[in-house]
Amino acid sequence: MNKKQFLTGSEVVVRGAIDAGTSMMYGYPITPGTEVFTGWVGSGKKYLQTEDEIAAGFAMCGAVIAGQKTFTATAGPGHVLMQDGLSMAEGMRLPFVAVVAQRGGPSSGTVIYSQQEVTLAVYGGNGEGMRLVYSASNLEELYLLTRLAFNNAWKYRFPTIVLTDGYLLKTKGVVDFSKFEKLENVKPYPLVKEGEIKHWRNIFTFEEELFEEIEKTKVDFDKMSVEVAESEEYETEDAEILIIAHGIVGAAAKLAVQKLRIENKKVGLWRPITLRPLDNEGLNKNLNKVKKVLIVESSLGQLSKLVKDGIKDCANVSFEYLQKPAVGIEAEEIMDKILKIK
């Protein structure tokens, strides 16, 4: 097979899931995640269209307990329903993998473009947000993060979400798979084994029991964080202004930095690849170098809140924002904003 392929984002996700050794998909059609599901069905692999996203989520919980690598793709109101299963997965440490195609919200909103499902992906359950959440900025990264999502879900056993959006899933471009040839898969294994009597609860009799459980989970989460937290730095060495953006807004921001550099504007980009856990070390290292920060996102501050949570000591930084919920943000708009920053 040709190592370079011309594919849509949805096709890239399907290819990533297949290459990850996934054998089953549970889904419920919802725009703009539907093509991931129909693409998977078209590949001839096993699947089930459930009665709703809740059933898809819990079927996945049962499947991973039995040791099967499985996943779903959902969006918007479907992502809201998926939080029921995600919460169980968080409580029981299940390798639950979901690709979330963000769409505009609240409610049914719009169907193509948005970064408004960040908080839901990160903190959507009735818990502490012990999840691994990736955000993809281009097709090759979407492929890589899909692969890593399965690997790290099964390695660390935290529910894992790959955040994307309808725009990237419909984007068609060249993906060079030769870059990923050395990537190996983490093997699935049954979490409940024959012959071993496991009594597994997610409800506790005493407050202290749950407290201890959460404390242990936090230790594991922090350990994982050191190994998986990831970000991209671009032209940050001598930057005076730092742009922070994720996903495809991050891609637009990178283009803005390239163009501004031609005009000798000292601008850099810090782009979180994991939104949870955030690469706080990378964030703070870059914040300490600059005076001004511009956070750009297609939301009214869902990324900004995560960034501010990750800040350690940087009293000298002032923040500017370009926040446009549910609409696209192009490089030119980011450039205009930067040029207005004094």
Add this chain to the structure above:
Amino acid sequence: MNKEINNSACKFCPGCGYPIVLMTLEKVLSDLGVKEKSVLGLDIGCSLLAWNFLPINTFQTHHGRVTPTIMGFKRAKKDSTVIGLTGDGGAYAIGLQSLLWAARRDEPVTILVVNNTVYAMTGGQTAPTTLKGQKTDTTPQGVEAEPLDGIKLLREVASEKAFLARTAVNDIGNLKSYIEKAIETQKSGHFACVEILSMCPTNWKTKGVDTINKLNSLKEVFKLGIF
């Protein structure tokens, strides 16, 4: 009595019907020789208290979600025997959509519905099976509708090969034979659901023979037998 059963872990109220269902289930799985390959999934409600009761792999789920969870397990591990234990609220209210679709798709799973006509764990609120006129905290004027016959409803959508039946905790012969038939039906690749009329003296606020009388009176409302 089976010494492996952890009676010290029993958190059910005195007089509850659940332990009878669980002991019978354990006997059936042992007799059929499928205990090692069995998993018991628990809905949330009083069913959750069974989490460490039997010497069988057991896990809790969420309210109304045991059916899709054990379905996912069964589809992933076809040689397993999966049992979903749920109350009437979990089965016929919050979990009805998944239960109907599991029946309609003829998923090879076994669902045991313990029907005590109330939401017992939360203190006796109205269930889909609460009797007409019965007063509860959430229907202080009394329930207006006739109770839902879940097994009859399932019969409408299930395949002919599905096993659907209703019995009661004080009808041990049928309880055992229906659970056996439900497990065998799963083995032959089809859906099975057994509803078991049970007692809840705590929420019924009954004592001794009154509890049994009330249980027996339910048999007038909910038809027993194979559907």
